[in-house]
Amino acid sequence: MLGIVVSRADSASVHIGEQLRGLRDWDTSVDETRPDAEGGGTVHRTDSVELREFEALHLDIEDIGAAFDDPDLLVFASKHAGETEELLTAHHTGNFGVAEFGGEGGQFARACPRAHEAVVAALQRHAPPDYEVGMECTHHGPTSVGVPSMFVEVGSGEPQWKDPDAAEAVARAILDLADEPADKPRENGTRRHLLGVGGGHYAPRFERVVRETDWAVGHIAANWSLDALEEWADSDAERDAVLERAFRASAADYALMEGDRPALQETIESLGYRVVSETFVQETSGVDLALVEALEDAIRPVDQGLRFGDLPPGYDGEWTVLDLPEELIADARGVDSEALRETIERQSIAYATEQNGTVLTGPIVCPANTEPATFLDPIIEILEQRFDSVERRADELVVRETAFDPDLARTADIPEGPKFGKLASGKSVEIDGDIIDPERFHRERIRRYTL
Known part of the structure; x- marks a missing residue:
């Protein structure tokens, strides 16, 4: 079951919620077991989706999964703030370093790589003209959700947050996740999940992987996130523990790294994970x-x-x-x-x-x-x-060709230069009044390949 979180403190979330309610025939009921501000009150449901509203900002709400009726996936309908203008985006939540905006430092909410892959594709299908679709690195809270989750957002400023077409696109993309699994299926004891390492806040390389291959991406540690991790961790052991939590929260055994970080690669491999290239990801798709x-x-x-x-x-x-x-x-x-x-x-x-x-x-x-x-x-x-002939025998292949032999030409005192080249290309030449045919310097060559 898909759970959808709408925050009344987030204007874009409110608009997305309005679009969500208009796109489906919902059954409504009143949940009196929880305060209205904490997801109680009026609840909207279909066979596979449950929508609840909360008073606080999404990133300040912890253990929100408990408010829903046994969800498999949770989506926070939210706004994106930045200088990227018209943008629809999705990302997982957590903190590689200090927790400045919700959650705990060095902790991560459980990612939903397969659903994240699906929502990026859905946003692309539904995006209004002039809106780009992207992925972001892991940043801000909450870090304790209780169920695989992600943010799906409209950005990047007030005009876009109020744009009904953008809100509808995000709403449709979210609803497309009904019955969508959070993870890739397990195979060979693992999943086609990657931990993203390196790059900028926006993640075009990892987005390309999601679009072009059957691999999915969980948490992404951008360059600034890795710097924050080094500043926050008191020791190598604490740094390693954070990386370990990021892998576990991504259900990933592989890392895809952008940039050259040999020391970090060695650390990741020492933890028992494999660092792969984009070539590996593309070729194994x-x-x-x-x-x-x-x-x-x-x-x-x-x-x-x-x-x-x-x-x-x-x-x-x-x-x-x-x-x-x-x-x-x-x-x-x-x-x-x-x-x-x-x-x-x-x-x-x-x-x-x-x-x-x-x-x-x-x-x-x-x-x-x-x-x-x-x-x-x-x-x-x-x-x-x-070649002139190719003969297959029981244990070998015999190939014959008649070709120009430069040594024969040299023994006949053919001067090196343009005329030598013409003979080599099969053309006759005149030397001291005599016409020299190229066949004079041809020799049969035999190649044998043992099978």
């Missing part, structure tokens, strides 16, 4: 995490060049490693690297690359029952574009 782990162990880490083919989504069978000769892969790549990569991607589970994933090198991971011909036949077709 849609790939079962158990398969990712197994292939990283067997081949190489994603950040060292492991890439995934077209087969992994839903693949749950056995796999094997096909180790084609490096020279064969290199020669096929030299003929048509794009065609080679396409055929490997289409039929593989994964493959190894170099140079930041741009150069396919092998080995290749394929289903256990794959016939070698599945990969060899397309590679032979690529080689045939350049």
Whole structure:
């Protein structure tokens, strides 16, 4: 069940609440067990949503989950204040350092990464023209909510807080969360949740991850948050404890870091969490995490060049490693690297690359029952574009070509220079009145690849 918090002390929240009540047919009742100022009084409900009003500002209300009837997710409809003009945004709450605006220092409310991902998409769907949609880092209270929660806001000043179109967009986005889970499903003992580390208050890199991949982001420690943490923590142990709480409150075992912070990365890894790159997040999107782990162990880490083919989504069978000769892969790549990569991607589970994933090198991971011909036949077709003949034998591939041999030309006293180059490119030249044909300096070359 989705719980929605409206604050009467927040004008934007009041306007969002009005839009919320107008967008659904609500059942209303009176809760006399709580004071009206603390979520009692008139309560609005549907089958999957409960809306309550509170007198205080959201960030000053602790343990607010107890006011609702067993919610799975809690959303604070709120305003955003800043210099960003027309903006719809969402963020989790907590304090990496001192608690200046609600909550406790070094504490965090339980994040809702999957729902946060969903609301960013919903805000984009419903945003009025000229309104941007963004994500913010973790900041301000409350830190004790009792249920996964987040703020969904309209900003960034009085004109926007009064804008009915903006209020309606936020209201619709919130209602789209009815029946939306707070977290990604568990797989391989973990979830596709990231703790964001570094960057500015607004988080375009983490927003890109949320928009473009199937990973979600929990708490985000911006650069200023990390500075606040260092100032607030009395010791390395206290700093580590805060980081540990941020991971737990995000239900995350991975961190995505913006900027180069080797000491912090070492600290995070010493706590038992993995720091991953955006490349890792992009490349593993849609790939079962158990398969990712197994292939990283067997081949190489994603950040060292492991890439995934077209087969992994839903693949749950056995796999094997096909180790084609490096020279064969290199020669096929030299003929048509794009065609080679396409055929490997289409039929593989994964493959190894170099140079930041741009150069396919092998080995290749394929289903256990794959016939070698599945990969060899397309590679032979690529080689045939350049070489005179390609012969497949039981245990080897024999490739023949007749090509210009510069040593033969040199022994015939062909001078280095433009004429030498013409012969190499297959053109006849005249030397001392004689016409010299390039075929005179051709020699058959044979390449053998052991299979």
